[in-house]
Amino acid sequence: MDIAALSMALSQMNVRQEASVLVTKKAMDQAEINSASVVKMLEQTVQPHIGGTLDLKG
Secondary structure, eight states: OOHHHHHHHHHHHHHHHHHHHHHHHHHHHHHHHHHHHHHHHHHOOOTTTTTSOOOOOO
């Protein structure tokens, strides 16, 4: 068994895993920003004076 090759393989695996974690964190951060933007947009479109009363004539 080649110790140097094993060491290199483990090192590469660790780098790949760290990169994967960083990409996942970036995606989660972007999703959080997007959801906050959607919530803010929905709050701005709410018009409280519309739909508060109903006029009926018979």
